[in-house]
Amino acid sequence: MDTQTSGTAPVLRTADSDLEIRKLRRHFGHFDILFFLLCTLVGLDTIGTVAARGPQAFTWMIVLAIIFFVPSALLCAELGSAFPQEGGPYLWVRLAFGHLVGAVNTFMYWVTNPVWFGGTLTVSAVTAFTTFFRDGRPFGTLGFYLFTLGFVWFGILTAVVSFRIGKWIPVLGGWTRLALLILFTGTVLIYAARHGVHGFGLADFTPGWSGFVALVPVLIFNYVGFELPNSAGDEMVDPRRDVPAAIFRSGVLAVLLYALPVLGVLLVLPTKAVTGLSGFLDAMRQVFSVYGGSTGPDGTVTLTGAGLVLGGICAVLFILTLLSSGVAWLMGTDRALAVSGYDGAAPRAFGVISERLGTPVRVNLLSGLVSTGVLVLAHQLTGGEAAKLFGAVLSLALSTTLLSYLGIFPALHILRRKYPDVPRPYRVRYPRTIGWLLTALIAFATVQLLLPGIGAHWFGPGYAPSGWAPSERWTYLATEAIPLVVFVLIGVAFWFAGAPTRRRS
Structure with missing residues (x-):
């Protein structure tokens, strides 16, 4: 593998990469990156999970915005503008730590999204539909699968089509977020004027250890994704200029678009009535009763x-907001896995870009199959209990996502040392401190996902993870740890499968 600096960023020059990269087209401008990032960063499926922890959730949201969200934006602004080639996060980890770490890290980064799309997002979408169009009556088995599989495969086909066309789903998703949250926030004010709100004092916003332990994994999950547009680096018009600008603008909007609906849910519903799956939907029903309805x-x-x-x-x-979140992440992570395929960190068969569409169709279809499998398996294992299905799949998606950032965040300092002469349009001060701060928070959050409450409650009598009985806590651990071990082993297998590509290069 010939890695050259050429006076700019390291360029991975192989016959395989040249064959695939020439199929790409530059359709990704500043406007597109901004809305792509909004879909990446603002996922409404977790608002209820955050709000369920009460007013202190709002406090921790602001604290983590300062100590995690802002530093990660700075880090990705430097990496994304200095190393702007296709495959972004895969490229950074591979250049910093080699093919093996790149293979495992990228598989974890990719697999999160079909799991999340087929589980959490799809269940949230079907819950929204039944809540507002079926008066809360669940679908039968046939109706459930017709709706959910249609949702999944529409998203997959959107990722398959040319990026020139598919990028409009994230753009639409950015506008739907703004419209939905502005309408919801405005209606909360009307509701408060007519009916009052649930009161809480300043003391309720006091952050506590138990709240931090419970909230840090999901808040960090909400706050990652600045690196994702760089997965389509060779499809960007001007990444060195557009990436930092889009990151900073989307970051400000993302904090506002999270904070306002969480505060609105807390004002409208008592904390004990807020659930992870339907908390935001219940608050929407409550406030829209001011236009017509009764309680x-x-x-x-x-x-x-x-x-x-x-x-x-x-x-x-x-529902459109959920769909655009899933599509944006699939577009990015599918490209990262495809790049690892033609770079020798995954089977070469996955590293194929469609000549006609300019997209990694094989990986897109693989994502669809994994999403479908997760949907069917989770539905069967939970007996169709939507809330339990939501919680189990969300925890797995959180843990796989966070583990992948254990490779991405330390890469900043390593690449500064390995490639000091690479031009950096944007430079972060104190790169080592920022990298290790983010890595430490990610590691802590991952441990809390596997053993929620460790250090406070995990080993206490009668303790159980949220939604699980005390007798099921070891079952919960197994549902989280076993898939993670399997995913790591698959990543290693992908590295072995990429050996012929590495030798040929």
């Missing part, structure tokens, strides 16, 4: 008239 003695909300219409519109916006 029964048991707290059940029935929408009528304009409330029913606006609620339905917002449900559609919510």
Whole structure:
């Protein structure tokens, strides 16, 4: 493998890479990157999970925005503008640590998204549809699979088509986020003026250790993704100029678009009534009753008239928002895995770009198959219990995502040392400190996902992870740890499978 600096960034020059890169087209401009990042960073499926921890969740959201979100934006701005080739996060890890670490890290980075798309996002979408269009009545088995498989494969086909066309789904998703959250926030103000809100004092915002332990994994999961557009680096018009600018603008918008709906949920619903799966949806139903609807003695909300219409519109916006999140992540991570295929860190068969479409169609279809498998398996194992399915798949997606950043974040300092002469349009001060701060937070969050509450509650009598019985906590650990071990082994197998490509290069 010939790695040259050429006075700019290291260029991976092989016959395989030349064959595939020439099929790419530059369609990815500043406007596209900005909205792509909004879809990457602002995922509404976890708002209920965050709000369920009460007012201190808002405090921890702001704290982690300062100590994690901002440093990660600075780090990705440097890496993305200095090393802008296709495959972004794979390239950075591979250049810093070699093919083996690059193979394992990229497989973990990729597999998160079909798992998340087929599990958490799809379950959230079907819950939104049944909540607003079926009065909360769940689908039967056939209806469930028709809806969910349609959702999954529409997203996959969007990732398959030319990036010139497919990029409009993330652009649409950016606008749906803005429309939905502006409408929701404005309606909360109207609701508060008419009915009042659930009161809490400043003391309720005081951050506590138990809240930090519970919230740090999901908040960090919400706050990662600045690196994703660089997976399409050779499809960007001007990455050295556009990446830093888009990162900083999307970062400010992302914090606002998370903070406002979480605060709105806390104002409208009592904390004990907020659930991870439907917390945001329940708050939407509650506030839209101001336009038409009523609340029964048991707290059940029935929408009528304009409330029913606006609620339905917002449900559609919510589903489109979920779809665009999944599509944006699939577009990015599928490209990273494809680059690892033609660079010798995965089977060469995966590293093929379609001549006609300019997309990694084989990896796209593999993502669709994995998403479908996760959807069917999780639905069967949980007996169709949506809340349990949501929680189990979300935890697995969180852990695989966070583990992949254990390779990405330390790469900044390593690449500074290995390639000191590479021009850096944007440079971070204190790269080693930032890299290790982010890595330490990621490591802590990963441990808390595997053993939630360790250091406080895990070994206590009667303790159980959220949504699980005390007798099931070791089962929970198995559902998290065993897939992670399997994924690492698959990553190693991919590295072995890439040996012929490395030798040929």
